[in-house]
Amino acid sequence: MKFTGRMWIFPDKNINTDQIFPGKYTYDPLTPEQMAEHALEDYLPSFAKEVQKGDILITGQNFGSGSSREQAVTCLKAAGVAAIVGVSFARIFYRNAINNAFPLIPCPEAAQYIFEHADVLKDEKITVNLIDGTIAIKDKTFNFPPLTGEALNIFKAGGLLEYTKKKLAQKK
Amino acid sequence: MAQTLIQKIISKVTGIKDPEEGSIVFVEPHRILTHDNSAAIIGKFKSMGATKVWDPEKIFIALDHAVPPPDEKKAANHTKIRKFVNEQGIKYFYDCGVGICHQVLAQEGHVIPGVVIFGSDSHTTTHGALGAAGIPIGRTEAASIWAIGQTWLRIPESIKISLSGKMPANVFAKDVILTIIGQMRSDGASYKAVEFHGAATKDFSISERLTMCNMVAEMDGKAGMFQADEVTERYLKGRALDLYQKVLPDKDATYIKSEEFHLDEMVPVVAKPHNVDNVSPIAELPDTEVDVGLLGTCTNGRLDDLAAAARILKGKKIKRGVRLLVYPASQAVLLEGMKEGIIQTLVEAGGELAVPACGPCLGAYGGTLAPGETAISSANRNFKGRMGCKEDTRIFLGSPATVAASVLEGRITEPPKEVFK
């Protein structure tokens, strides 16, 4: 549970679920790969074409605000995004991420630092370690509280779907 | 330890005596609400290896987000849901046309004080209007609850919002909650429960409370709640599907934050594009022409909302070239509105009446904006593209009265005070 990847730096506040995954697609039955084609479509139309597997997003305050649509998480994950380090995340988006075993790391210190030094850091790689709760970029390291308890169990199971599968199997 | 309302409710449903803020507990809900997204949830449910739902009497499904279905894919979603409902013997299924899930859930007596309702829709906060904890969740969680009957919950800290005074004649619950969000911002209640307190709460009808709690989702709240009182009891009489006991917060409970709002000082406001906390008094807006008004949605599509608009539009015609979309929140509202002549007034004024459903609120079908258009809407969200088109479109949010006054003039206009005296 350690990722190193290129960064996409999005300091804007309140990037919402409509920008991440537009409402007009929410009731179309799409595969995760098809959802990935619309990732961040209303925020940065070129994103879905240019994103590479293992990329990490650095985001501003209240990322993922708005709708409960889980596709906002699924489309980013399917697009290959490995993790998001942000100032803060909206509640349902955060929950959906845990339930889909997609790492969101609220770490305002790291995010602010990257925003402030974006011109020198933009081509650097960032490393996120979920086990010891560290973020490393160039010569700087930041700490964040790692997941614990039931949230960690769901994450470890590979998401709520797998977690529930196991629980149901145990019952039988 | 003194407890907040959400602590009290969680204590009641879990049996945990002293639920500590920040701790994670497992909760079996009184109801789990889903809508057209049930089609996707069924897929997830099956891939979990589940075959039977945990309790067919606790599952609530209403079709509202694409009604009537605009294309064959969405129609097929509905077919899939109907089939599942029959196979599983799901008791509470409301087919196309009955109304918007949140309105139907409350109106049909499913929501009672002291219960937990999970919903795979972000505006599940609405149900706090009746002293319940309405908590929004995602689709995988909904599938998991269908399968195992419970999900995890972090017990939130609570924010206390005290309301005092009286609303001026042309100020409505929507103006109050928009003013609050404008001050507290769109992440002002992130991960927190919001409780409405104060002497003024007794003057809020259930419809107005539903509007307020609905919009708590726009502060990113986990729940938004009024305490059950005589108003709640009157509404639930002959309606509540289950017996209930009022659950109230302890008087000396501690809140992470307390805010006070004086209703007398409030004025009609709108949320400007493209975020709900971008709030401005209408009086301070530059001249803003509108192309379309949306009257309806789970926020403001009830009888009193349509009635307020009708009072302004009675005997008048909306401005030529401007449209007014009328989407009653439920069939019951529509029928009542027909009986009272409200629908007649709205249609005579030039309103386009539609089937009770979400409609243009989410931009998936029906009434989408054209590039360059501006809308004034009684809904809860004004994100760019929310009404189906992002090219140069703008959505302003206001009360139903503001929507009516604005389509009459063709520009965003304060509701006339004299009409409501």
Ligand code: SF4
């Ligand atoms: S009316 Fe709008 S906000 Fe309400 S449930 Fe429907 S789409 Fe969501």
